[in-house]
Amino acid sequence: MKGIVFTEFLEMVEREFSPEIADRLLVGTELASCGIYTSVGTYDHAEMIVLVSRLSRETGIDSHDLMMAFGEYLFRRFKILYPKYFERMNSSFAFLTRIEDYIHVEVHKLYPEAELPTFTYDVPQPGRLVLTYQSTRPFASLAEGLIRGCLAHFGEDADIQVEDLSDGAGTAARFVITQRDTLRE
Amino acid sequence: MSNIQQLERRLERERQARKAAEAIAEEKTRAIYEANVSLQQLNNRLEELVEQRTAELAAARDEAVRASKAKSDFLASMSHELRTPLNAIIGYSEILLDESEDQVQPQVRPDLEKIRGAGRHLLGLINDILDLSKIEAGKMDLFLETFDVAALLDDVQATVRPLMAENGNTFALHRETQLGMLRSDQTKVRQILLNLVSNAAKFTKDGQITLAARRTRLGAGYGVEFEVSDRGIGMTPEQLSRLFQPFSQADASTTRKYGGTGLGLAITRHFCRILGGDVTVASEFGEGSTFNVIVPDNDSNAAIAAPQPVWEQRVVGTVLVVEDGREGAKSLAEPLTQEGYRVIAAAAGADGLRLAREQKPDAIILDVVNPEFDGWTILRLLKTDAELCDIPVILVTVLGDRDMGFALGAAEHLTKPINPKELLRLLARVQRPEITPDVLIVDDDQSTRGMLRRMLVKEGWRVREAANGAEGLEQLARAVPAVMLLDLIMPEVDGFEVLRAVRQTAAWRDIPVVIVTSKDLSRDELEWLRGHAMDVFQKGAYSRAELIAAVRAMVDAARLASSRTVPTDRGEGKDVA
Ligand SMILES: Nc1ncnc2c1ncn2[C@@H]1O[C@H](COP(=O)(O)OP(=O)(O)O)[C@@H](O)[C@H]1O
Numbered sequence: 001m002k003g004i005v006f007t008e009f010l011e012m013v014e015r016e017f018s019p020e021i022a023d024r025l026l027v028g029t030e031l032a033s034c035g036i037y038t039s040v041g042t043y044d045h046a047e048m049i050v051l052v053s054r055l056s057r058e059t060g061i062d063s064h065d066l067m068m069a070f071g072e073y074l075f076r077r078f079k080i081l082y083p084k085y086f087e088r089m090n091s092s093f094a095f096l097t098r099i100e101d102y103i104h105v106e107v108h109k110l111y112p113e114a115e116l117p118t119f120t121y122d123v124p125q126p127g128r129l130v131l132t133y134q135s136t137r138p139f140a141s142l143a144e145g146l147i148r149g150c151l152a153h154f155g156e157d158a159d160i161q162v163e164d165l166s167d168g169a170g171t172a173a174r175f176v177i178t179q180r181d182t183l184r185e
Numbered sequence: 186m187s188n189i190q191q192l193e194r195r196l197e198r199e200r201q202a203r204k205a206a207e208a209i210a211e212e213k214t215r216a217i218y219e220a221n222v223s224l225q226q227l228n229n230r231l232e233e234l235v236e237q238r239t240a241e242l243a244a245a246r247d248e249a250v251r252a253s254k255a256k257s258d259f260l261a262s263m264s265h266e267l268r269t270p271l272n273a274i275i276g277y278s279e280i281l282l283d284e285s286e287d288q289v290q291p292q293v294r295p296d297l298e299k300i301r302g303a304g305r306h307l308l309g310l311i312n313d314i315l316d317l318s319k320i321e322a323g324k325m326d327l328f329l330e331t332f333d334v335a336a337l338l339d340d341v342q343a344t345v346r347p348l349m350a351e352n353g354n355t356f357a358l359h360r361e362t363q364l365g366m367l368r369s370d371q372t373k374v375r376q377i378l379l380n381l382v383s384n385a386a387k388f389t390k391d392g393q394i395t396l397a398a399r400r401t402r403l404g405a406g407y408g409v410e411f412e413v414s415d416r417g418i419g420m421t422p423e424q425l426s427r428l429f430q431p432f433s434q435a436d437a438s439t440t441r442k443y444g445g446t447g448l449g450l451a452i453t454r455h456f457c458r459i460l461g462g463d464v465t466v467a468s469e470f471g472e473g474s475t476f477n478v479i480v481p482d483n484d485s486n487a488a489i490a491a492p493q494p495v496w497e498q499r500v501v502g503t504v505l506v507v508e509d510g511r512e513g514a515k516s517l518a519e520p521l522t523q524e525g526y527r528v529i530a531a532a533a534g535a536d537g538l539r540l541a542r543e544q545k546p547d548a549i550i551l552d553v554v555n556p557e558f559d560g561w562t563i564l565r566l567l568k569t570d571a572e573l574c575d576i577p578v579i580l581v582t583v584l585g586d587r588d589m590g591f592a593l594g595a596a597e598h599l600t601k602p603i604n605p606k607e608l609l610r611l612l613a614r615v616q617r618p619e620i621t622p623d624v625l626i627v628d629d630d631q632s633t634r635g636m637l638r639r640m641l642v643k644e645g646w647r648v649r650e651a652a653n654g655a656e657g658l659e660q661l662a663r664a665v666p667a668v669m670l671l672d673l674i675m676p677e678v679d680g681f682e683v684l685r686a687v688r689q690t691a692a693w694r695d696i697p698v699v700i701v702t703s704k705d706l707s708r709d710e711l712e713w714l715r716g717h718a719m720d721v722f723q724k725g726a727y728s729r730a731e732l733i734a735a736v737r738a739m740v741d742a743a744r745l746a747s748s749r750t751v752p753t754d755r756g757e758g759k760d761v762a
């Protein structure tokens with residue numbers, strides 16, 4: 001997993017909770033990185049799972065909710081860190097449907113070794129997007145958070161139905177995103 | 186304080202993270218450097234590859250050029266090898282036919298005609314095959330010149346007339362009065378028309394073949410539209426669909442019945458297209474065929490038919506006929522006028538002397554046959570007059586008076602009844618004896634030389650021969666000929682070099698040179714030759730009459746030029762071969 005996810009996570013913990021909690025997450029020996037992350041490095045994704053479950057223990061908040069919240073936070077950060085990917089994107093559907101053939105392609109140019117999830121999509125009717133997440137890692141919740149962050153970024157109101165496709169493992173999920181004004185009709 | 190420890194840990198983590206980031210940055214930098222190096226190497230290798238590939242391509246191209254050059258050299262030399270003996274065969278058969286006409290052996294005529302016919306056919310076939318292979322090799326050069334369309338049509342008409350007789354056909358030429366000049370390849374246009382008209386004549390019996398021509402607008406420019414139509418056997422739609430393909434004839438029986446190879450129309454279409462035009466056909470089986478040819482005018486300034494230039498009637502010379510008036514000067518005058526002489530007649534001795542003084546004729550024909558008409562006195566008076574004694578006199582005598590005539594200063598003599606050909610021949614001899622038509626033949630092929638010599642001698646010209654370019658130059662140094670016939674392909678000093686030397690030497694510069702060659706000329710060569718020679722007879726596509734006519738025109742021109750520049754010293758050098 002790219003170091004940026006870790007550094008952003010820790011910054012979020014410091015900001016949203018406290019530097020003490022962030023420090024406590026990192027102290028201990030289970031982490032191969034010893035809690036030392038740089039945004040340009042690459043680290044075992046299992047460390048992220050450890051960090052989130054520790055945060056859950058520290059805060060008493062469900063891991064899934066934490067992961068989703070982090071996804072929303074991360075999306076806002078992406079907008080600041082990588083404004084380039086937001087050029088000419090004027091809606092959440094425009095953005096979400098370009099993850100695979102544009103954003104991931106660009107990421108691969110910089111990090112050829114990066115293992116990225118795949119997002120396939122379908123538009124069964126106007127105003128509805130079916131996005132399917134598929135990964136070797138269990139980050140469906142993070143993906144959901146990113147999707148929500150995306151909708152929020154474009155100021156859109158939508159309903160998201162999540163269907164787990166991995167027997168609770170979190171490595172695959174289907175998100176049925178329906179715009180609210182479409183629902184009302 | 187745990188807060189401080191916590192901050193210390195955090196600081197330590199940040200420091201470590203920075204180091205890790207630096208290490209990564211360093212590694213990336215190295216990776217980028219290495220990527221650049223290998224990119225550079227790839228680039229160099231690419232250049233090497235490109236160089237190598239370019240060299241290979243260049244070699245392949247050179248090889249292809251060599252192969253194509255070898256092929257065209259082969260074609261050129263083959264055409265030369267085949268045409269040279271064929272020209273000799275055709276030329277000799279023409280000479281023999283001519284001789285059999287005036288003389289004995291009428292029984293050999295049909296055989297001679299067969300030889301000539303077969304020779305011409307073979308030559309035509311060789312020319313067709315060479316043309317086609319040149320077209321296919323993309324080596325068919327275009328030689329643009331501006332020519333008179335009406336004159337071309339006359340020429341075509343004259344050429345096809347004998348063909349018409351074979352099947353009892355008649356030939357009609359319909360042409361606009363204002364056809365004007367056309368800028369195109371004259372030789373190819375001529376061949377196109379000859380192909381079409383000869384087909385029409387071949388596939389029509391007892392009918393009329395029409396050749397029509399008119400000037401026409403083509404897009405923004407102009408062109409000439411030719412139409413050859415016949416009322417012959419025609420073609421079925423199926424036959425029409427295969428037309429213009431090489432070696433295609435209507436069916437196998439066509440070959441049996443009409444002969445031919447099926448090359449004519451394929452060449453015709455190629456030529457039309459090379460000229461920027463096209464040929465189309467309309468035909469109905471059993472009804473006849475009409476071929477339509479469009480040839481664009483390459484002269485961008487051309488408009489509808491500029492008025493034709495009127496050729497001045499060239500006056501070859503003035504002849505005074507002094508005669509007793511009983512037969513009238515008419516029988517003598519007619520052949521002379523036809524040949525371009527101006528004829529003045531005098532019916533009395535006194536008139537003759539007066540006219541001779543006034544008109545300064547180039548020659549005088551004097552009748553001394555009638556004893557009552559005192560021709561001898563007139564001859565004596567002419568030869569003792571300082572002003573008139575240089576004018577050559579041809580006597581019309583009875584046989585026994587010949588010596589007396591020469592004694593009194595006559596140049597030549599004739600006996601009655603007068604043979605017009607002989608009269609002209611003598612006139613030509615006496616008129617400018619200092620340039621007795623003297624033709625130098627430079628050709629390495631002995632039988633060609635022999636053939637040309639016989640043709641020219643029959644016309645009353647003196648002939649010198651040279652067996653190669655070097656000998657030719659020696660002959661030129663010995664005496665300047667009236668005309669030189671020059672072959673191109675000769676060992677050591679070739680015709681091109683001879684021509685160059687002639688044009689660069691002041692004394693030789695004005696010698697009219699006629700190229701007689703069986704070399705297959707490229708456009709550049711042809712262009713160069715037309716700039717340096719008076720006429721080019723190519724491919725054996727000329728007839729004896731055409732060559733003779735060209736040489737005659739040059740001899741006449743040379744005569745005329747010398748009569749202007751050399752007004753005196755007549756009556757010398759009667760050494761006629
Ligand atoms: N005027 C015509 N009338 C009828 N058939 C013609 C005419 N011109 C050409 N053809 C047909 O087209 C064929 C090809 O003509 P061409 O290429 O000139 O070859 P060739 O004259 O050697 O047979 C002829 O054999 C003949 O069948």
Ligand SMILES: [Mg+2]
Binds near residue numbers: 384445447449450
């Ligand atoms: Mg033919």
